[in-house]
Amino acid sequence: MVPALIRDAFVGDVLYHLSRHRLFQHREDRQDFTIPTPPRSVGSIKSGSSSRSILEITTVAEPERPVDEESQLPRVDSEQVTIAICEPSEEQRPARQKILEVEEGDLAKQKEKAPVLQEITESRIVEWYGPNDPEDPQNWSIVKKSFITFQICLLTFSVYIGSAIYSPGIGGISDQFGVSSVAATLGLTLFVVGYGVGPMFLSPLSELPQIGRTTVYILSLALFVVLQVPTALAKNLGALLPLRFVAGFAGSPALATGGASLSDIWAPEYRAVVIGLWSVAGVGGPVLGPLVGGFATQGEDWTWTIWILLWMSGATLIFLMLFLPETSASALLYRRAARLRRITGNKRLKSEGEIEVEHMTVGDIAMMHLVRPFILMFIEPIVAFWNIYVALVYGILYIFIESFRVVFVETHGFNLGENGLAFLGIFVGSALTYAVYAPYALRVLKPHFVNNTFVPEMRLPIAIVGSVLLPISMFWFGWTSDAIVHWSVPIVASALFAAGTYMLFQAGVNYLADCYPRYVASVLAGNDFFRSMVGAAFPLFSTVFFHNLGVGPACSLLGGVAVLMLPIPWILYRYGARIRSWSKYAD
Structure with missing residues (x-):
């Protein structure tokens, strides 16, 4: 077993799957694992970044769990039914609206009209193993939460600095390419446009349980890092400007979703403080960019502003690949459901977010x-x-x-x-x-x-x-x-x-x-x-x-x-x- 911080990071998750689940194992992969009995209380359940009110809960008696003769692992009876319909988020609302329209005593009739309700009714919903489940991001230690907060701030700073670090080199770009300073300034403008447009397309991906936040961060940051090489080597403004736009687009998820990552792990009463700290990192990027870029341009030329951005974002990429865990409760529960399906053979085990996104x-x-x-x-x-x-x-x-x-x-x-x-x-x-x-x-x-x-x-x-x-x-x-x-x-x-x-x-x-x-x-x-x-x-x-x-x-x-x-x-x-x-x- 390895620390969950590393196991749930991008590299740990990749090695887990490449090794066919022999490396970086989870608790469900252990031979002595027994599926905990889910909570049976009506009130509120803690899931992800918030406490959500239960609108309806129906349970059946918990039979003794048989053991699969081949795997010697516990199996879940496919006929067990647990319905825990919680107050929906915006992402869940289209599917949940169908559920909330169901009238008491008319369930069978509405099943035909609402496929998602039928699937939830016939599935075993995978939730946290109780309010103190250590894999719930809200239950992580203060040290772990603080370390993740630092990583989100570092990621935001490493991308945001890419806008203003360019500005001291505008004069050099204008001279080298023989264009006006206004035309050279477009390299700054298009970068900002890129990270304004990017969240409209990339941030929704982080809400999908099958993908999660960390995967979007790492893949987009990897593209951001790679793009700095042709940008520094560009021979004309026509090549430089599109690269700057795409780089801003690729770097945008952290700027729009970083606050959501922090909300995943911190309780509401502390979010103002941690998001305030994240905002300082966001301000630090465009403010300290001219400082770094100014000395780089003065010592060498404008291309060194881009090379420094490459080194900084590249180091951040490696660091986050090794140590930034997934924070989205929806993604973590989806992965748990996938593990339980694999070890039990019960295909009806699904997380709520998985069912909702499918519909x-x-x-x-x-x-x-x-x-x-x-x-x-x-x-x-x-x-x-x-x-x-x-x-x-x-x-x-x-x-x-x-x-x-x-x-x-x-x-x-x-x-x-x-x-x-x-x-x-x-x-x-x-x-x-x-x-x-x-x-x-x-x-x-x-x-x-x-x-x-x-x-x-x-x-x-x-x-x-x-x-x-x-x-x-x-x-x-x-x-x-x-x-x-x-x-x-x-x-x-x-x-x-x-x-x-x-x-x-x-x-x-x-x-x-x-x-x-x-x-x-x-x-x-x-x-x-x-x-x-x-x-x-x-x-x-x-x-x-x-x-x-x-x-x-x-x-x-x-x-x-x-x-x-x-x-x-x-x-x-x-x-x-x-x-x-x-x-x-x-x-």
Whole structure:
């Protein structure tokens, strides 16, 4: 036996199957394994990342289990029936809706109309072996959860840095390929577009029990790593730009699904803290990218920004292949069901997620991940306003990255490496804000989760503070960027900008998830898509924008827009519950 952390990682799972289940064995593979008797209580069952209410449960007497004469392993009687129909997630809803429509006393008639119900009724549902099952991600140790959190943060950082690490090399690309700086900037823009579009197609794969999150992470990151080689060797812009787009597309699952992985293992009262830490890693990528890329370009040329990205993401890939376990409860239960089918010969042993996905149509999946995000984006006021607000903040972040060249290189005479150091103000501001936010989340928000008194609007007080800090930082940065003012003053302003944006991101994304728990995948996918499209567009005009208007007036214009957006968090804090009551999607 090996540690479950390694056994459930990508390499461990592959070796398990290649060795025909002789290496990296699970508890079901042991000769002395006996299938535990499932719980027989009506109330709530703990499964995966949440406690789900049982809507209906029917059991039969548990007969003595016979033993298979050939394998000497326990068998499960194929006629045993256990129905545990739980409150569905968005991914389960199309299949579950058929189940919930069944009326008491009319089961036989409805079986003909609802194949999924018939299959669940005739199958033995594979669940956790009780509330303390050590393979349930919610029951993992704090050390293991913390190590996995670190890996998700590392993965996010390794991909996110790929956007801004490119920016110091724009001048070199422009000179080498004989194109304008705007055309060279497309390499940054298309990368951001790629990781905005990618989650719409790749993230749904991580919800399939047959695939799981880790497989999607590893395979997409492997493609991301491979793509860096032809990118660094590209001989013209026509070859470079498509490679940058595909690389952003391939790297996108971690950026959209990392929060879901953390939710798999942490209880709701702790998620604000761990997802806040994950957000610091997300900010660190685009902020520290110019620092690394600046020294690389200054020491060698623009291709070294890509080579460094290759080395960093390649090392992360190897590390995660060895040590990142699967966290999706649906995928882990599917694998358990597959093992039980193999050792017992009972083909009716299936996990809930497996049955539900089998009965989802292509139309169900398309509606869930391609159509519904846009429906919610345009008809839900809460979603629409927060998408616009967060997209504005995201766009300003990327325009900030480009403005540093004008302020610190052209005005203060920094070289590319020193210009990268100026970005440390944003990173330090984010880290310090998290240091304040984490205790706030534990002291103020956690008790409401524990006592079941939490409402989504409790997320918004920090957004109100952040909405005030954002325009202040923009005016401060813009009007202190002249050469007569010491360079440290605008850097302090950038730290204040980081604090405001961090608060807005944390409050906004969590508020959307809280308001639309049934459609959280669609809402967050649409938010990611919308803000990425805006963030991708801003760098294209940033240099001209600051040159033509001047840094002070340009930042004042952005600050003025931020001032106009100030009422949004306050209005939602005051009237959000009423607005949600009008919606057929919000809870």
